[in-house]
Amino acid sequence: MDTVRSTPRRRGRPGHDLDAVLAAAVRLFNARGYDATSMFDVAEALGITKSTLYHHVSGKEQLLAMAVDRAVDGLFEAAAQVQDLQGTATVRLQELVRSSVLVLAERLEFVTLLLRVRGNTQVEQHALARRREFDALVTELVKQAQAEGGIRADVDPATAARLLFGMVNSLVEWYRPERGRPEALADTVVRLAFDGLRTIGPSDDQGD
Amino acid sequence: MDTVRSTPRRRGRPGHDLDAVLAAAVRLFNARGYDATSMFDVAEALGITKSTLYHHVSGKEQLLAMAVDRAVDGLFEAAAQVQDLQGTATVRLQELVRSSVLVLAERLEFVTLLLRVRGNTQVEQHALARRREFDALVTELVKQAQAEGGIRADVDPATAARLLFGMVNSLVEWYRPERGRPEALADTVVRLAFDGLRTIGPSDDQGD
């Protein structure tokens, strides 16, 4: 048994750390909705009292802010990596879809929360602004892919981008990490989005 | 001037009717979220007081119930009409997607609310149950279309159905009725979903 500790051994009375608190909170936020979840609910799920919860976090909004930040950061990291890729815009778009699915799967709970934000507070408005930023990025990529002839040009780029990521984002509604490797799902999404649902030609081609 | 009245002339003091109340409520529910919207907010938007609002409706939940019912009814009507259609399952699936987009566009606010329900109350759980019913219906149609060779069989039917309607449903996030006829959008969605984003024809496509 290795007794090596990743955390260098904390001072004071042992208990929950911020990550555990955040995880519990986000799980509840997603299950019941942010507004429908009270700080008492979060505390109860952790087995602590509400006042102890406030020892860990400054308030309910901080939990939301941390969650949406992790989601948004993940998406932008994926976007940055894809932008560095060389190759056609079509391939970059394809890879952005693939890596977005992986980010969604990996940070499922955080992204789920992000996608439900309505803009009621400054924290939420900031999250919405960053989402729009990401959307603009996708739209630009679609436009380039159309210009180079890689994807169909008979659809408005913004509309295509929205429908494409509407499909991608929808998986927070049903994807559960326990069943199936996310890579396979990412592949399915890319295939469906780019090649469509219809059988191609007369060849009943089956891939992998 | 015709003085014909569609409503046969109401008794008593004139004022708001249930439909107007519902419309105002649903608009706010969608803008700020159901839980984040108070009955005071709804009353204020109508220019009446909270107690007057309770003269029109029995409670907040009734508003939610009426809204999700209108959404769900619309979707099932579309599904029923499509089922009566003769032709391949592939065509029926295609038409279900098309008419679903039209229902979403026509009853946008109601469907938007439906798609955000979390299952916190019995009303919400009932709505979720009917959504699952609809999903099962779509999945079955996908399975049939795969069996007859109309759409690709290398994707799990349930997954395909979810991704397909994930794309369809996502338009409540951005579609606004003022710009553009919904028929054109429905066409775009069907085309993208079935034929994919990629350019058809003599593409220098190299399968990864």
Place this chain on the structure above:
DNA sequence: TGAATAACCGACCGATAGGTTGGTAAAACT
């Protein structure tokens, strides 16, 4: 052993929520 540190709790607070009560104002019907 004792200071420092950190997790913890019970009791409380002001604001706001959904909902109720009892009564008034304006229209249609007779």
Place this chain on the structure above:
DNA sequence: AGTTTTACCAACCTATCGGTCGGTTATTCA
């Protein structure tokens, strides 16, 4: 004119919310 019907309102009630306060318990470091 008077009855009925309907829309309307001010004031109020109780529960719950996010958040605070003062003090306690468990652990590490010197």
